[in-house]
Amino acid sequence: MKQDQVIAALRLRVEAAGGSGTRLPAERGLAALLGCSRQSLRTALAVLEAEGALWRHVGQGTFLGPRPRGLPLRETVLLTATSPAQLMQARLIVEPPVAAEAARAAVPADLVRLEALLAQGRHARNRPEAEQADAAFHRAVAETAGNPVLLGLLDYLSGARRRAAWQQEWERTYRRIGVAEFTAVHSDQHAAVVAAIAAGDAARAEAAMRAHLNTFAAAMATPISPQTLPAPAHSAARRR
Structure with a gap:
């Protein structure tokens, strides 16, 4: 799968995943769902993160919406998990x-x-x-x-x-x-x-x-x- 196809597939997955604060599946599972390599997935995640469609926190996961200001993790995100x-x-x-x-x-x-x-x-x-x-x-x-x-x-x-x-x-x-x-x-x-x-x-x-x-x-x-x-x-x- 080409990189632009991975990005497009990830966009569709994000649009269907829910509202801001929703946690996406772990990289391994998400790559399997999209049918791509984890490296291609990481590149696509970086693109969408730069656009403000999602954000990532090491050890916690990937979440929909813009990165919270001032805090690395919002209460609603942590409690959802x-x-x-x-x-x-x-x-x-x-x-x-x-x-x-x-x-x-x-x-x-x-x-x-x-x-x-x-x-x-x-x-x-x-x-x-x-x-x-x-x-x-x-x-x-x-x-x-x-x-x-x-x-x-x-x-x-x-x-x-x-x-x-x-x-x-x-x-x-x-x-x-x-x-x-x-x-x-x-x-x-x-x-x-x-x-x-x-x-x-x-x-x-x-x-x-x-x-x-x-x-x-x-x-x-x-x-x-x-x-x-x-x-x-x-x-x-x-x-x-």
């Missing part, structure tokens, strides 16, 4: 030490707010309310830590909750364990984090947050079975 399992792994690395910092930095006003959010979580009536309460609680812990860099990082990770992949996983988990899990077990775990922060016990706060996130990570990893799905309304009506 992140799976729910990878997100939970990142949260397990970041959030327990943040809880420890919160225990060191908390003032009475922080504890009042954490207790209020804990109560909000216990009274969640459905999935959106449970998710909103959970997100607000974890953000409040980061705010209590008092480090804007840590807060920004937690906000960055929380952006993944808006992605379809996370929402589907959350819905699957919620349907399996139900609202009682979030208002009881998970709220009890939030309470353990708050108690440790209130006591100024950094090690206990870190351990409590890690235990909580591990519980949720395990719940998300458990395959759903037909027996755990709620029965359709018409089936319930027939049983009555």
